Amino acid sequence: MNRAAAAATLLPSEMLHCADMTVLERQRARLKWEQEQQQQQQQLQESYFGDLGGVVFHQVTQQGEFEGGLGEVVTRSVKPDPGLVDNSSAWIAHDVMAGFVGACGYGNGTGSGFDMNYGIARTTSCPPTVVAAAAAAAKGKDSVGSDSKMSSAVGRESFKKRKADKVVAEDDTRDKRIKGCAEEGESKITEKNNNRSSSSSSNQNGNNKSTKSSKENSAETSKDNSKVTEVQKTDYIHVRARRGQATDSHSLAERVRREKISERMKYLQDLVPGCNKITGKAGMLDEIINYVQSLQRQVEFLSMKLAAVNPRLDFNIDNLFAKEAFSACATNFPTMGMSSDMTNPAYLQLNSVQQQLVSCCGLDMGINPPDMGIRRTISAPIPETFLDSSCFTQIQPPSTWDADLQNLYNVAFDQGRSTSFPPQAFAGSIEASNMKMEM
Amino acid sequence: MSPQRLSLNPRSLKSRFTKGFLRSLRKIHKERPTSTSPREIFQRYRKVKTAADKSLASAVGSGRAWSRAMLCKCKNQGKRRPVLVRRINNNRAMKRSELTEKKSGDDDEEVGFDQASGLRKLVPGGQAMDLCRLLEEAAHYIKCLNTQVQVMRCIADCYTT
Numbered sequence: 001m002n003r004a005a006a007a008a009t010l011l012p013s014e015m016l017h018c019a020d021m022t023v024l025e026r027q028r029a030r031l032k033w034e035q036e037q038q039q040q041q042q043q044l045q046e047s048y049f050g051d052l053g054g055v056v057f058h059q060v061t062q063q064g065e066f067e068g069g070l071g072e073v074v075t076r077s078v079k080p081d082p083g084l085v086d087n088s089s090a091w092i093a094h095d096v097m098a099g100f101v102g103a104c105g106y107g108n109g110t111g112s113g114f115d116m117n118y119g120i121a122r123t124t125s126c127p128p129t130v131v132a133a134a135a136a137a138a139k140g141k142d143s144v145g146s147d148s149k150m151s152s153a154v155g156r157e158s159f160k161k162r163k164a165d166k167v168v169a170e171d172d173t174r175d176k177r178i179k180g181c182a183e184e185g186e187s188k189i190t191e192k193n194n195n196r197s198s199s200s201s202s203n204q205n206g207n208n209k210s211t212k213s214s215k216e217n218s219a220e221t222s223k224d225n226s227k228v229t230e231v232q233k234t235d236y237i238h239v240r241a242r243r244g245q246a247t248d249s250h251s252l253a254e255r256v257r258r259e260k261i262s263e264r265m266k267y268l269q270d271l272v273p274g275c276n277k278i279t280g281k282a283g284m285l286d287e288i289i290n291y292v293q294s295l296q297r298q299v300e301f302l303s304m305k306l307a308a309v310n311p312r313l314d315f316n317i318d319n320l321f322a323k324e325a326f327s328a329c330a331t332n333f334p335t336m337g338m339s340s341d342m343t344n345p346a347y348l349q350l351n352s353v354q355q356q357l358v359s360c361c362g363l364d365m366g367i368n369p370p371d372m373g374i375r376r377t378i379s380a381p382i383p384e385t386f387l388d389s390s391c392f393t394q395i396q397p398p399s400t401w402d403a404d405l406q407n408l409y410n411v412a413f414d415q416g417r418s419t420s421f422p423p424q425a426f427a428g429s430i431e432a433s434n435m436k437m438e439m
Numbered sequence: 440m441s442p443q444r445l446s447l448n449p450r451s452l453k454s455r456f457t458k459g460f461l462r463s464l465r466k467i468h469k470e471r472p473t474s475t476s477p478r479e480i481f482q483r484y485r486k487v488k489t490a491a492d493k494s495l496a497s498a499v500g501s502g503r504a505w506s507r508a509m510l511c512k513c514k515n516q517g518k519r520r521p522v523l524v525r526r527i528n529n530n531r532a533m534k535r536s537e538l539t540e541k542k543s544g545d546d547d548e549e550v551g552f553d554q555a556s557g558l559r560k561l562v563p564g565g566q567a568m569d570l571c572r573l574l575e576e577a578a579h580y581i582k583c584l585n586t587q588v589q590v591m592r593c594i595a596d597c598y599t600t
């Protein structure tokens with residue numbers, strides 16, 4: 001139970017991840033920052049990081065300003081630093097703004113705006129961490145070489161808490177009880193994400209923005225790869241909410257659930273034969289139900305058969321396979337000869353046997369189980385070509401029974417399918433049905 | 440059904456099921472040696488059916504919801520006071536199903552209520568699952584049923600020939 005639940009909690013995030021890859025593809029130009037994270041996750045080459053390292057750095061400075069100055073975020077973030085390229089800084093400002101707008105939109109309506117108080121108020125569960133991280137980031141702007149380690153450690157610590165938050169959020173999603181809690185977790189995650197990236201790139205700052213620093217950055221990110229993945233997943237939820245189609249958490253959870261259902265349906269479609277042609281969930285579900293019913297009736301029928309036959313008690317699992325091999329050979333020799341010489345008689349015999357059985361079973365309405373079992377086996381998708389392929393399946397086994405033991409099941413199964421209703425079984429089932437009539 | 444899944448690996452589901460089922464089958468036949476009266480045969484049929492279910496469920500283990508439900512059902516079937524047990528179970532099942540009806544009402548809307556509830560009845564323990572879980576369990580259940588049918592057919596063929 002616990003394991004299954006854990007798997008279920010893991011699933012939605014993965015699916016979000018997958019789904020939002022496409023979203024990112026579409027919004028590539030706008031979400032440069034997310035794309036960079038994605039590339040980090042895929043561990044691409046340093047040249048790319050050389051380009052993007054600068055971007056990270058810009059963002060850090062923006063971030064530092066953002067956390068340092070109270071209430072002046074808008075003007076500051078729009079105002080670029082002297083060394084920065086206007087275009088990229090505008091992008092980053094936009095991103096940061098959007099991130100915090102999103103965070104505030106997620107919040108419970110504390111209405112604290114874009115100032116530092118907001119960040120502290122949001123993270124009441126672990127205030128020291130965030131404050132320390134913020135302080136580290138702010139310091140990191142000035143002189144960072146020594147502080148980088150500390151801030152990264154803080155980031156790591158906050159990662160653990162973030163994970164816990166995430167689990168809580170996922171559980172709530174599953175229970176369809178997401179209100180403020182999950183959103184709180186998300187916004188917290190966003191903030192911590194910012195903190196972490198600032199810490200990682202403050203390290204870069206200490207190295208004077210050289211190409212070496214970009215290499216180091218890539219090394220660090222590859223080391224913290226799992227963290228980045230976690231960050232990405234949560235960030236993806238964020239992106240989804242921003243898209244505008246479904247902003248409330250209920251429809252988010254709903255979409256995840258629907259994707260999960262269709263995935264399971266696809267799996268079931270592979271499992272149930274003859275289900276590939278059917279489109280539409282209702283028809284597919286009907287087919288699945290029919291198949292399960294047919295299997296259950298086959299089990300009933302077979303257990304009736306086993307109850308009716310006279311068992312040989314010297315029989316155990318060790319010689320089951322040997323006997324199977326023997327019986328397969330013994331029964332396949334005559335049928336093979338028959339099918340090679342006169343295929344029609346075999347076919348007719350089978351047919352007449354079936355008719356006999358159906359007529360026997362048709363005597364009373366109370367004998368449904370065997371009748372239904374047989375009808376099922378005929379109408380079930382696997383033995384659909386029962387009569388047509390009977391000769392073929394009878395010819396087939398001799399080519400395989402001299403193979404190794406692994407094929408024995410197969411042989412026996414083929415044989416069982418082709419001559420699945422031997423006369424003794426009829427006696428048994430008729431007996432059983434008589435008994436039922438009496439009762 | 441595919442040949443590559445058919446192995447004689449002793450830890451595979453198939454061989455575990457075969458072992459357990461043959462053991463209980465032998466026990467059933469031993470405690471009441473051959474009799475041809477219909478009543479006896481019917482009783483034996485019930486026992487064989489229960490044994491098949493039970494050995495399948497115990498071969499799967501308690502990792503799956505449906506096998507747990509099936510084991511529970513088998514255990515309750517074998518008890519001496521079936522009436523009392525059944526009444527309690529019914530009450531509990533009723534409550535649970537009412538709960539799940541409320542909870543999963545929107546689940547069933549999109550695929551059609553009839554189908555979902557039909558599948559719920561077929562998969563053991565399906566009354567208490569939401570749709571995602573139900574489909575997952577149904578997939579596993581179908582696989583195991585396939586194996587069961589295969590093995591039982593083999594055994595029946597070996598008995599009759």
